[in-house]
Amino acid sequence: MGRVSAGPWRVAVTEGSMAPAILPGDWLLVNPRLTAWPAPGSVVVFREPLSEALAIKRVEAGPGQQVRFGGGFLTLADDEAWLTADADEKTAAAVGFGPPIDSNRFGPVSLDDLVARVVFRYAPLRRVGRIAPRPSEGAAA
Amino acid sequence: MNVINQFLRMLSPKVVVRAHCDLPCGVYDPEQARIEAESCYKIVEKYAGNEDVAFRTRAIHIKEERAELVKHHLDVLWHDYFKPEHLEKVPNLHDLFWQATKQVSKVKASTDLADAKKLLDLIDQVDAAWKATGGNEKTRVAGRPS
Numbered sequence: 001m002g003r004v005s006a007g008p009w010r011v012a013v014t015e016g017s018m019a020p021a022i023l024p025g026d027w028l029l030v031n032p033r034l035t036a037w038p039a040p041g042s043v044v045v046f047r048e049p050l051s052e053a054l055a056i057k058r059v060e061a062g063p064g065q066q067v068r069f070g071g072g073f074l075t076l077a078d079d080e081a082w083l084t085a086d087a088d089e090k091t092a093a094a095v096g097f098g099p100p101i102d103s104n105r106f107g108p109v110s111l112d113d114l115v116a117r118v119v120f121r122y123a124p125l126r127r128v129g130r131i132a133p134r135p136s137e138g139a140a141a
Numbered sequence: 142m143n144v145i146n147q148f149l150r151m152l153s154p155k156v157v158v159r160a161h162c163d164l165p166c167g168v169y170d171p172e173q174a175r176i177e178a179e180s181c182y183k184i185v186e187k188y189a190g191n192e193d194v195a196f197r198t199r200a201i202h203i204k205e206e207r208a209e210l211v212k213h214h215l216d217v218l219w220h221d222y223f224k225p226e227h228l229e230k231v232p233n234l235h236d237l238f239w240q241a242t243k244q245v246s247k248v249k250a251s252t253d254l255a256d257a258k259k260l261l262d263l264i265d266q267v268d269a270a271w272k273a274t275g276g277n278e279k280t281r282v283a284g285r286p287s
Contacts, residue, residue: 010154018160027154045158056158085160097162123152 007032007115010122011045011054016092017085017100018043018056021132024095027123028056028131030116037062037081037111043118043131046083049106054115057083057102058134063111069104080108086134169222169280171268174214178264180207181248182257189252201252208249211260215242218267222276231270241267 013026022028022043030045038044040059048055061082066073076082085092085100092100103109118131181204188200219238228234241263247256271277 008154008156010152011156011158012154013160014157015160015162017162022160024160027152028158048159048161051161053161054156054158055161057160087160092162099162101161 007045009116011056011116013056016095016097017087017102018058019087019091019095020135021086022056022118022121023127025124026121026127028118029120029122030118032116034114034117037114038117040065041133044081044083044114045116045118046109047113047115048101049109049113055101056118057085060084060103067103074108076108079111081111081114083109167280168282169218169271169276171214171218171264171271171276174211174218175261175264175268177207177210177214178245178248178257178260180204181211182254182261185248185252185254185257189254205249208245211248211264212242212245215245215264215267218271222271222280223274227270227274230273234270237263237266237270 007030009030009032011028011030013022013028014024016024038059040061042059043056044059045054045056047053059081061067061076063076063078063080065082066075067082068074074082082103084102084104087095087097087100089099092098121127121129121131184200184204184207188197188204191197191200215238219242223231223234231237241260244256244260244263248260251257
């Protein structure tokens, strides 16, 4: 594919749908040089369908994989990923936000809309470090 | 301190990404409430012109359904479309919505055409408020309504 994004290297986060792994106010180093969807579990910056805003979510499933959706299964196309929030409605409410918006709302995201992969948090100081895995995955691992 | 501030400014990201929560569709138009309210108006008219009991029972049932939709559409406009800053242009906004939604309840219980007409007038005031805050340019797709 040879696609290289001209996207940013540093981003600031607003809103709370990635709590508790990523909180509003976090500053992140991201890698915009991507040619494919990173592995499930990675956190990515992408252009959100419908709103066109730059958004951040975690890859739940990648190209060709199946995801549960609407009481059945959906098979992702070979350039699509399924991106979901870490926070459920309650976790998002706890940090002061409405129900998270993710692929359950806006559907699969095309590779064309992938902007960057999150690598590291460099601020605030007390939270510097790698991004924690999704809460449920962390418990399972 | 100044040096630290400068350093921080240098490090601060220029790009903001949203860990996005909730997504309103952004399409709002009082016409949606108006059409349901017109249904109520017409049903009251038809009710008055027909003595048949079964017809009248159905008419009342349908009117209640439509009135509930009016209330829903007004609530969506009130909660989702209108923002605190709109109060500058429409200072009586909250009172207007209170009156309009109360009038819906009245229309539900009433077979008086004047009540249905009053609801239409109140919705027209909501429409004026929507237009005064740029609603018709901001919230419809491809410039509808023409």
